[in-house]
Amino acid sequence: MASVILRHREIPDINKLNIYKKNGGFVAFKNAVTKMQPSEVTDVVKNSGLRGRGGAGFPTGVKWSFIDNKNWPHYVVANADESEPGTFKDREIMESNPFQFLEGVALASYAVGANAAYVYLRGEFWQVAAFLDEKIAEMEAAGYLGENLFGTEYSLKIYTHLGAGAYICGEETAMLESIEGKRGQPRIRPPFPAVYGLYGKPTVVNNVETLTNLPLIIQNGADWYKSLGTPDSAGVKIFSLSGRVRKPGNYELPFGTTFRQLIYEHGGGILDGHPVKAIMPAGASSSFILVDDKVLNTPMDYASVRTLGADLGSASVIVIDDTVSIDWVINKTIHFFKHESCGKCTPCREGTYWMMHLIDRIHKNGHSKADVDLLLNVARQMQNKCLCPLGEFSTMAVVTGIERFSQDFKVVSRNS
Amino acid sequence: MTKQVTLTIDGKQVTVADGMLVIDAAKTAGIDIPVFCYHPKMEPVGMCRQCMVEIGRPMIDRATGKAILDDKGDPKVQFMPKLETACTNPVSEGMVVLTQSDKAKAGQKANLEFLLTSHPLDCPICDKGGECALQDLTIAHGPGQSRYLYDEKMHLAKNVPLGELIFLDQERCIQCARCIRFQDEIAGDAVIDFDERGRSTQIVSLSDPGFDSVFSGNTTDICPVGALTTADFRFGARPWELNASASICSQCPVGCNLTFNTRREAMADGTIVIKRVMPRQNEEVNETWICDKGRFAYHYVESDARLGKSLIRKDGRLARASWDAATRAAGQAFAEAKKNFVVLASGRLSNEDLFNLKSLADQVGGKAVLYSNMGGGDLTALVGVGAGTNFGEMGKGTTIVVMASDLYEEAPIWYLRVKQAAERGATLIVANPRETKLERYSDFVIRYSYGDEVKTVQDLTKKGKVGDAFTKAENAVILFGSEGLGLEGSTALATACARALNDTEHVGKPNNGLIGVWQRANDQGAWEIGFRPEENLAAALKGKTVYVVGADPAGDDPALAKALSSAEFVAVQDLFETETAKLADVVLAAQAYTEREGTFTSGERRVQRFYPAVPALGESKPDYAITSQVARQMGVILEGTSASVVFDIMAADIPVFAGLNYARLAEVKEQWPIVGRGDMYYGGSTYENKQGLGVQLSNAASRGEKATLPRVQKVAAVRPKENKLLAVPFTKLYDRGATVASTELLDQRIGQAFVVLHPSAAKNLGIEAGERAKLTLDGINEEVVVKIDDTIPAGVVLVPRSMGLPINEPGEAGLKAGKKAAVR
Amino acid sequence: MSLAKKYSKEVKQILSKYPAEHKRSAVMPLLYLAQREEGYINKEAMQEIGKLLDITETEVASIVGFYTLYHDKKEGKYRMQVCTDLPCALRGADQFMESLCEHLGIKVGETTADGLITLESVTCLAGCDKAPMFQLQSPDGLEYHENMTVDKTMELIEALKKSGTEVK
Ligand SMILES: Cc1cc2nc3c(=O)[nH]c(=O)nc-3n(C[C@H](O)[C@H](O)[C@H](O)COP(=O)(O)O)c2cc1C
Numbered sequence A: 001m002a003s004v005i006l007r008h009r010e011i012p013d014i015n016k017l018n019i020y021k022k023n024g025g026f027v028a029f030k031n032a033v034t035k036m037q038p039s040e041v042t043d044v045v046k047n048s049g050l051r052g053r054g055g056a057g058f059p060t061g062v063k064w065s066f067i068d069n070k071n072w073p074h075y076v077v078a079n080a081d082e083s084e085p086g087t088f089k090d091r092e093i094m095e096s097n098p099f100q101f102l103e104g105v106a107l108a109s110y111a112v113g114a115n116a117a118y119v120y121l122r123g124e125f126w127q128v129a130a131f132l133d134e135k136i137a138e139m140e141a142a143g144y145l146g147e148n149l150f151g152t153e154y155s156l157k158i159y160t161h162l163g164a165g166a167y168i169c170g171e172e173t174a175m176l177e178s179i180e181g182k183r184g185q186p187r188i189r190p191p192f193p194a195v196y197g198l199y200g201k202p203t204v205v206n207n208v209e210t211l212t213n214l215p216l217i218i219q220n221g222a223d224w225y226k227s228l229g230t231p232d233s234a235g236v237k238i239f240s241l242s243g244r245v246r247k248p249g250n251y252e253l254p255f256g257t258t259f260r261q262l263i264y265e266h267g268g269g270i271l272d273g274h275p276v277k278a279i280m281p282a283g284a285s286s287s288f289i290l291v292d293d294k295v296l297n298t299p300m301d302y303a304s305v306r307t308l309g310a311d312l313g314s315a316s317v318i319v320i321d322d323t324v325s326i327d328w329v330i331n332k333t334i335h336f337f338k339h340e341s342c343g344k345c346t347p348c349r350e351g352t353y354w355m356m357h358l359i360d361r362i363h364k365n366g367h368s369k370a371d372v373d374l375l376l377n378v379a380r381q382m383q384n385k386c387l388c389p390l391g392e393f394s395t396m397a398v399v400t401g402i403e404r405f406s407q408d409f410k411v412v413s414r415n416s
Numbered sequence B: 001m002t003k004q005v006t007l008t009i010d011g012k013q014v015t016v017a018d019g020m021l022v023i024d025a026a027k028t029a030g031i032d033i034p035v036f037c038y039h040p041k042m043e044p045v046g047m048c049r050q051c052m053v054e055i056g057r058p059m060i061d062r063a064t065g066k067a068i069l070d071d072k073g074d075p076k077v078q079f080m081p082k083l084e085t086a087c088t089n090p091v092s093e094g095m096v097v098l099t100q101s102d103k104a105k106a107g108q109k110a111n112l113e114f115l116l117t118s119h120p121l122d123c124p125i126c127d128k129g130g131e132c133a134l135q136d137l138t139i140a141h142g143p144g145q146s147r148y149l150y151d152e153k154m155h156l157a158k159n160v161p162l163g164e165l166i167f168l169d170q171e172r173c174i175q176c177a178r179c180i181r182f183q184d185e186i187a188g189d190a191v192i193d194f195d196e197r198g199r200s201t202q203i204v205s206l207s208d209p210g211f212d213s214v215f216s217g218n219t220t221d222i223c224p225v226g227a228l229t230t231a232d233f234r235f236g237a238r239p240w241e242l243n244a245s246a247s248i249c250s251q252c253p254v255g256c257n258l259t260f261n262t263r264r265e266a267m268a269d270g271t272i273v274i275k276r277v278m279p280r281q282n283e284e285v286n287e288t289w290i291c292d293k294g295r296f297a298y299h300y301v302e303s304d305a306r307l308g309k310s311l312i313r314k315d316g317r318l319a320r321a322s323w324d325a326a327t328r329a330a331g332q333a334f335a336e337a338k339k340n341f342v343v344l345a346s347g348r349l350s351n352e353d354l355f356n357l358k359s360l361a362d363q364v365g366g367k368a369v370l371y372s373n374m375g376g377g378d379l380t381a382l383v384g385v386g387a388g389t390n391f392g393e394m395g396k397g398t399t400i401v402v403m404a405s406d407l408y409e410e411a412p413i414w415y416l417r418v419k420q421a422a423e424r425g426a427t428l429i430v431a432n433p434r435e436t437k438l439e440r441y442s443d444f445v446i447r448y449s450y451g452d453e454v455k456t457v458q459d460l461t462k463k464g465k466v467g468d469a470f471t472k473a474e475n476a477v478i479l480f481g482s483e484g485l486g487l488e489g490s491t492a493l494a495t496a497c498a499r500a501l502n503d504t505e506h507v508g509k510p511n512n513g514l515i516g517v518w519q520r521a522n523d524q525g526a527w528e529i530g531f532r533p534e535e536n537l538a539a540a541l542k543g544k545t546v547y548v549v550g551a552d553p554a555g556d557d558p559a560l561a562k563a564l565s566s567a568e569f570v571a572v573q574d575l576f577e578t579e580t581a582k583l584a585d586v587v588l589a590a591q592a593y594t595e596r597e598g599t600f601t602s603g604e605r606r607v608q609r610f611y612p613a614v615p616a617l618g619e620s621k622p623d624y625a626i627t628s629q630v631a632r633q634m635g636v637i638l639e640g641t642s643a644s645v646v647f648d649i650m651a652a653d654i655p656v657f658a659g660l661n662y663a664r665l666a667e668v669k670e671q672w673p674i675v676g677r678g679d680m681y682y683g684g685s686t687y688e689n690k691q692g693l694g695v696q697l698s699n700a701a702s703r704g705e706k707a708t709l710p711r712v713q714k715v716a717a718v719r720p721k722e723n724k725l726l727a728v729p730f731t732k733l734y735d736r737g738a739t740v741a742s743t744e745l746l747d748q749r750i751g752q753a754f755v756v757l758h759p760s761a762a763k764n765l766g767i768e769a770g771e772r773a774k775l776t777l778d779g780i781n782e783e784v785v786v787k788i789d790d791t792i793p794a795g796v797v798l799v800p801r802s803m804g805l806p807i808n809e810p811g812e813a814g815l816k817a818g819k820k821a822a823v824r
Numbered sequence C: 001m002s003l004a005k006k007y008s009k010e011v012k013q014i015l016s017k018y019p020a021e022h023k024r025s026a027v028m029p030l031l032y033l034a035q036r037e038e039g040y041i042n043k044e045a046m047q048e049i050g051k052l053l054d055i056t057e058t059e060v061a062s063i064v065g066f067y068t069l070y071h072d073k074k075e076g077k078y079r080m081q082v083c084t085d086l087p088c089a090l091r092g093a094d095q096f097m098e099s100l101c102e103h104l105g106i107k108v109g110e111t112t113a114d115g116l117i118t119l120e121s122v123t124c125l126a127g128c129d130k131a132p133m134f135q136l137q138s139p140d141g142l143e144y145h146e147n148m149t150v151d152k153t154m155e156l157i158e159a160l161k162k163s164g165t166e167v168k
């Protein structure tokens, strides 16, 4: 099947403007601007069943329709912060298929009436940002961005904005604060960005992968896209496969592909032929899935993964084999979240710090049951109290790790 | 009226305005939901997570838009699965809130435990102990035992100066950001902020001087723990040992309501002393805030240099005298003087003091002169702001003009209130020859030249954008000051302002009229009572019998010293043995206003009571009582035992005070936000007002009397001449005035005598920033430090008032580079 | 040094990205510009940026403190930031880091004696499939180095040493 997003793997040099154009580039955008009403674009996207690829899986067209049309101007922000451990798909898209992504940004902007869009890249994507700036300049020169596009009233500028090392800026309201030149700390929601976004104006925030789907959806229609996935999860998804597999990498597959297919057919199986022990399907924020045959045969779509007690999220599948102890894994995730907690709210700021002490103690002194119990209790105590999902994310691996892999917390002592 | 909604909180039905937050609705119903980050005067941020409650909302049928009913016909209520923050959720009709359910309490308790993991729990040595939200809540809801290892706590610096006035204890900070948000949202001085992130988050200030804001002390009131303390109070006392006395700030015409906290102190020989100054709520005056001058500059009242006894000149030297001897000497001289008798008094005195002084002058046939270089108080009496004026209610439809005044330096709380009014939509016009801070919030800036004040005001009533903003405004207020002006100039300016307001019918109503940004707390009162300044004061004093009260003319100006040395007789009544006292024949020891009762009339013409806080020093007496005793020696009867009786007599005598008495001034009504009741953290440790909100005076216009305004006097404006510098006076907050200089804590902010030059002028003179120069002014030579500022006009040298340089009005000045000092 | 003078074109271009009434948005790109000078941001630069954007230097410092790619202290000319987060660690990043330390004779967080390299351990860099990997932060940019071995890394360091630019 031809790729929808990772098309550079089939079309060399699609990152060159003329090659992209030759392969249908900008047809969708031009059609939209010259022949479609913004609301029609939104309707197509709604009907396509496209859901956000940034993690929450919210229907994209529905999100756009929440935009407040009494308050102007509107903005579009592309979320290229990509900082979830185990996620590395947006980077490949932007590096290799940049025009399709930028055309997606342009389509979203047209649909919600934005004349300015910002691409927020994590600071580490310094080179990617410079590359995108070149591509944006080429599009301006070719008349795909700027004033009065295709002879219409519609104008659009796209800008890049670099973050500077803060996972929390992937959270949409923290990202908006960051673009506003403030500390990247989340805002209370509601109001959601569609009502109160960048500079207090209605704003759509979408993930890079979400946006990159748009040109082909507009070109080929909603039904075409729907036909690619499962009823609950339309279309294709990029699975970032990492961990103890032979061939880690990005795999663009239709929703409904099983874990087994991903790990064994595409990922080449486990290093040294070990068995899979656990899967974290959504990066460090995931719950652990305790793996057996049934799990491996489960189709990867939003609803099915939920039956396993986890969320598909951004589909950053981290594979853990039987050489790895789960307490070591949660040590890594807790240190990650402690480092990335923005410090705005109490439970996350203090809870991640406390959990870090507990896991360090557990590792240094051997597992005392009291410490493991306390760790589980602290994590549970944080749940449902944090201001934003980061604090909640930090507890997922801890709670499910201790609950589902209790044998890994039974070792009484260990050399440090 | 705004729509009202009814909800249920802990089973109690509450009806409040739509849009109110759950936390505030609970407060009005007497239910205290614990908070740390929320403060009723700031935007909610929901970050501390302490105020978690269960919230249920009626289920609505999507199709019909109507409430779904249960079997009993009551609306079905759906509770959110998660706890919600009461501080970020607005109320809605039919909402059900549970603040005490097991789930809610468990959430609040869990959050407290998280906070305590990092807290040092050093309550026994903490200044906030006894009024600490964390301590109170821990006792009420906290876990009995710590599950957190002490060794794993973060250990951080405990005495970090954010500036010399405010200290930070990093361990105690709970990162609620109240202080940062106050400085940013309310004060507009974002000079403190968080550094780092996560558990490493700490407050820092990089400004120079540190924590460079005149509102900094307020952050210590709203800090819910003992993380921020003032250099003045820290380690001074435990809050529960303190007594509280209501007072009014005596530092500027705003009239902020204060509380003096006092304690008997072993270190002060067992006497009762003031330990700290706290704001007292008056939403129509200072809300819950005060400025740092009001908070810290009170130390003059307890200065060692205070006069405890009266003195009489004997053989050329001042020697201790009995009250009888001293008042007899003064009385005799005054009686003999008749028409040659001059009372020279300042707005530092209370209404009662001034009234007795004026009565005495009238009896003898002498003159009552106000010690001031600013005119126009007769006009503020005619067309001053109408009773009911409240900056807190001004917004869209109101135009505020600030003319020849730098409110940030001269009346900080007015600055704050005008700024907020502008943010609520009031149109703000700021007119000043140089850049001032308030301009950031203005709609129009008028940059006129020193000398063009009158014309600038007259242009306000002309056509054009600015003119329309003023003339067509529903309400208009003008605050006028004396930047760059002497008595003559400010009188002309006041007249022009009064006429502009009168011509546009912005008089006689609330939120309309004229306000004088006076230099002293009770200048307005002095004008109402009939004191008037003298254009040529030196001439008016020469050869006269002078009764100088609450002023130090000889210390301020060598010309006045000279005039007084050739006076017939000088009696001085003061707190200190001032330069003027050194010239006196009799010196009478007055009490500080912290030691007695009285009233001040603020610039907004609000008469407010202050109460005794500490015992009187030595043999000193209240000014009104001394005056009465002097009068008695002359056979004149003036009330001298009770301030409230003096006030009653004044009210019977002066129409504008008619109907007022101490009881009325002490009336209070409920204010929002509610502070000080069950908890000290919701609104901060600001004091609740139980002692009176004061009463605003009526004015001629509001009484329906036709105000006949004088014509604008012609003033020969002095202007910068080529190759000459024009010296213009301006006012700065921290000066060397008698009521500021004794506070050592402020030394750094007061600084040395200085002048300000434009870079081009400095270049011409070959002077660099920070260098010393010789200033020649009015025949005086003084060494000054030169500051350079490119936001002031080129041909002037700005000379601060009350910094030891005699500047009463604009005039020519000379400036010469001093010896080259090393530039810092 | 004045940014506005030295990089007037860049400053103008940066400011043009954001609505004039929201120029505070430019603080992050301007901080990168300031960092170009010496690899860290000093107080004068914060003051200047604050002035340019109508915010206080404390607010600027607060931004510097929040984000990990801004530095307010001088350290090695290059910051070698090795990802040791979960996905990379599952593929040997910790061991890679350990032997790098041995080869360089420094601990994580330290700087080599010649001031060339500061070795840091960082969270996920979105290069999980190409572990071990690190990014090299220099005053004027960032570069990814993926699928690395210790040998390849030491070669790189040698090349950096030789690259002529004198190390202070
Ligand atoms: C802590 C946190 C980190 C996040 N990081 C990212 C990210 O790196 N990239 C991303 O696209 N979305 C991220 N999200 C999700 C965004 O908040 C937001 O939901 C998303 O950008 C919406 O786009 P979509 O609807 O296209 O998925 C993160 C959310 C949270 C709470």
Ligand code: SF4
Pocket: A168, A185, A186, A340, A341, A342, A343, A344, A345, A346, A348, A349, A386, A387, A388, A389, A390, A391, A392
């Ligand atoms: S949950 Fe963590 S990241 Fe989110 S607001 Fe709270 S402290 Fe910040």
Ligand code: FES
Pocket: B034, B035, B036, B037, B038, B045, B046, B047, B048, B049, B050, B051, B052, B085, B086, B087, B088
């Ligand atoms: S979260 Fe409501 S008071 Fe802090």
